Amino acid sequence: MTNRRDFLKKAGAAGIAGASVAAIGAPAVHAKSKIKWRLQTYAGPALAEHVIKPSIDAFNKVANGEMEIELYFADQLVPTGELFRAMQRGTIDAVQSDDDSIAAPVDVAVFGGYFPFATRYSLDVPVLFNEWGLNEIWAEAYGEVEGVTWLSAGAWDPCHFATKAPIKSLADLKGKRVFTFPTAGRFLSRFGVVPVTLPWEDVEVAMQTGELDGIAWSGITEDYTVGWADVTSYFLTNNISGAWCGSYFANSERWNELPEHLKALFKLCMDSSHYYRQHWYWGGEAKLRTKGTKMKLTSIPDSEWDTVEAEALKFWDEIAETSPRCKRVVEIFKAYNSSMQKAGRPYRYGQA
Numbered sequence: 001m002t003n004r005r006d007f008l009k010k011a012g013a014a015g016i017a018g019a020s021v022a023a024i025g026a027p028a029v030h031a032k033s034k035i036k037w038r039l040q041t042y043a044g045p046a047l048a049e050h051v052i053k054p055s056i057d058a059f060n061k062v063a064n065g066e067m068e069i070e071l072y073f074a075d076q077l078v079p080t081g082e083l084f085r086a087m088q089r090g091t092i093d094a095v096q097s098d099d100d101s102i103a104a105p106v107d108v109a110v111f112g113g114y115f116p117f118a119t120r121y122s123l124d125v126p127v128l129f130n131e132w133g134l135n136e137i138w139a140e141a142y143g144e145v146e147g148v149t150w151l152s153a154g155a156w157d158p159c160h161f162a163t164k165a166p167i168k169s170l171a172d173l174k175g176k177r178v179f180t181f182p183t184a185g186r187f188l189s190r191f192g193v194v195p196v197t198l199p200w201e202d203v204e205v206a207m208q209t210g211e212l213d214g215i216a217w218s219g220i221t222e223d224y225t226v227g228w229a230d231v232t233s234y235f236l237t238n239n240i241s242g243a244w245c246g247s248y249f250a251n252s253e254r255w256n257e258l259p260e261h262l263k264a265l266f267k268l269c270m271d272s273s274h275y276y277r278q279h280w281y282w283g284g285e286a287k288l289r290t291k292g293t294k295m296k297l298t299s300i301p302d303s304e305w306d307t308v309e310a311e312a313l314k315f316w317d318e319i320a321e322t323s324p325r326c327k328r329v330v331e332i333f334k335a336y337n338s339s340m341q342k343a344g345r346p347y348r349y350g351q352a
Contacts, residue, residue, distance in 0.1 A: 097246060
């Protein structure tokens with residue numbers, strides 16, 4: 001809150017100062033001023049150290065004084081659910097998040113975050129975007145929205161439950177109050193889960209006070225990194241998605257103002273961020289399952305979990321009916337997963 005107040009004060013002071021200079025008629029300034037951006041991520045400070053900060057630090061270093069990106073963490077300037085509108089207005093310049101959480105006003109926003117069983121592994125996300133046409137569909141969707149440019153999508157971790165009580169059957173999920181993403185919550189409610197929306201920084205306390213019974217927001221790497229492994233006791237190995245899908249976005253005017261070499265540099269740093277997460281999460285998930293000491297692993301039998309996967313396909317068909325573009329995305333998911341299943345090991349194991 002203090003950061004938000006300081007941010008608003010500085011913004012107001014800058015506006016007054018600008019007006020005063022214009023009124024006085026300041027002499028022309030020939031020195032090229034540094035470009036400054038404010039970028040807010042969905043992630044809290046501990047998580048941002050991995051999912052974005054290394055790439056932003058690199059950008060600021062390589063930009064060599066021409067541009068500087070100020071990085072802000074979850075809800076620091078703007079609540080996550082208001083990020084899209086704030087970026088559209090130019091209150092902030094860029095965002096790293098999933099489409100679902102920032103309430104992006106496009107039909108494909110439903111596929112951001114965790115769309116149930118669309119992916120099995122984190123590498124599926126970049127393949128779907130770069131090789132199977134999702135890049136073009138996302139660019140098309142955001143091209144219809146004023147003021148915001150979608151830049152790039154990448155993969156994060158799989159979606160698992162971290163809970164206080166052990167989950168060993170679908171019946172154990174009933175009535176559990178769980179912090180999760182909007183679309184994932186809609187799907188999980190079919191199995192009795194009660195989705196709860198909270199500011200990210202309030203989740204740990206909510207687990208301690210009993211307001212929440214669990215979290216379905218990440219894999220085990222994040223549970224340990226952000227402190228959730230300290231307030232939960234069990235980790236369910238069954239997951240509803242192989243990877244979270246998140247993106248970078250920018251205010252269109254600010255993006256278009258950048259010279260081409262800075263656009264190219266920012267794209268390289270986005271790719272660096274995507275790559276870092278691929279190995280950090282993939283290695284962390286296995287390491288902490290086998291060597292972590294804070295959470296006990298539980299599993300729901302495959303015979304029960306198969307019904308969850310079958311229900312996901314019904315959910316896909318329901319989403320496909322919401323718009324022609326959503327139908328195109330679902331058709332790509334179906335064709336892609338069918339192809340991976342036919343390819344066999346190492347692409348897919350067991351049921352599609």
